[in-house]
Amino acid sequence: MIDFHLHARKKRGWTLKILRLYDRAGVHRAVTFGLGDALGEMTNPEVLALCLKHPDRLIPFAHVRLGRDTARTVKSLAEEGFRGLKAIWPIAPYDDKRFWPLYEEAARLALPILFHTGIVLRSKVDERQPVSSLWMRPGTLDLVARRFPKLKIVAAHLGGPWFDEAFMISRVHPNVWLDVSSGSGWRSKGMNARYFGEKLGWWNGFVKLIFATDQPHTKLSPADAVREWKGILAAARASQSTQKRFWSANASEILNMKFLVVLGFWIFLL
Numbered sequence: 386m387i388d389f390h391l392h393a394r395k396k397r398g399w400t401l402k403i404l405r406l407y408d409r410a411g412v413h414r415a416v417t418f419g420l421g422d423a424l425g426e427m428t429n430p431e432v433l434a435l436c437l438k439h440p441d442r443l444i445p446f447a448h449v450r451l452g453r454d455t456a457r458t459v460k461s462l463a464e465e466g467f468r469g470l471k472a473i474w475p476i477a478p479y480d481d482k483r484f485w486p487l488y489e490e491a492a493r494l495a496l497p498i499l500f501h502t503g504i505v506l507r508s509k510v511d512e513r514q515p516v517s518s519l520w521m522r523p524g525t526l527d528l529v530a531r532r533f534p535k536l537k538i539v540a541a542h543l544g545g546p547w548f549d550e551a552f553m554i555s556r557v558h559p560n561v562w563l564d565v566s567s568g569s570g571w572r573s574k575g576m577n578a579r580y581f582g583e584k585l586g587w588w589n590g591f592v593k594l595i596f597a598t599d600q601p602h603t604k605l606s607p608a609d610a611v612r613e614w615k616g617i618l619a620a621a622r623a624s625q626s627t628q629k630r631f632w633s634a635n636a637s638e639i640l641n642m643k644f645l646v647v648l649g650f651w652i653f654l655l
């Protein structure tokens with residue numbers, strides 16, 4: 386199993402604690418990133434150092450600031466060893482033309498982008514720059530997905546409260562997936578197995594979902610999140626292959642993991 390959404394906290398002893406929780410839940414790897422001081426999280430270089438210590442468990446994503454970082458930033462992040470990018474708090478809607486060169490470079494380098502979508506909590510960032518949840522609506526990714534068909538886009542949190550928008554965007558675009566992380570769990574919002582069955586059952590929308598938890602900004606432990614989604618998938622009678630896509634296959638494909646295994650094997654032979 387792969388958790389596609391882990392925030393690296395800047396706190397002593399935190400890493401071992403989260404890895405132990407993952408062990409208990411049967412989660413093997415996590416896409417890891419930090420949003421820096423504003424949230425008491427690691428910076429990009431700290432995330433990279435952490436992931437290098439646990440290369441079999443943690444996959445480094447770099448936090449990019451849309452409006453400040455450029456295509457050149459993306460190139461050097463890839464050279465440093467980041468496997469993807471995390472975007473949040475853009476200074477304009479995600480489809481703003483100013484961000485296009487950065488998207489183009491990410492697509493060229495096969496770096497997926499995990500976009501925060503939907504409502505965003507208030508934070509110290511609000512005082513430093515303009516922030517609007519509307520600029521992170523799932524619909525703002527429609528143009529990005531069309532314009533950059535090779536860019537792999539993962540929209541986080543099902544775009545809440547614009548769920549229908551997120552479901553449709555992921556259905557029509559082969560290069561858009563949805564990360565199912567949630568702060569308090571979906572059941573607590575009244576979104577149970579029946580809800581997901583009705584919303585995603587027709588034109589199998591379940592195939593575009595990806596397991597994700599948003600640790601540690603969630604009340605659910607990794608084991609709780611695994612339990613919640615096993616229940617939803619079972620009630621929806623999701624096929625074995627859909628379930629495999631949800632827990633790991635979609636993530637492996639987005640992260641080019643098979644390619645890396647093959648590459649590693651050849652390097653080993655040489």
Ligand SMILES: [Zn+2]
Pocket residue numbers: 390392599602
């Ligand atoms: Zn998050």
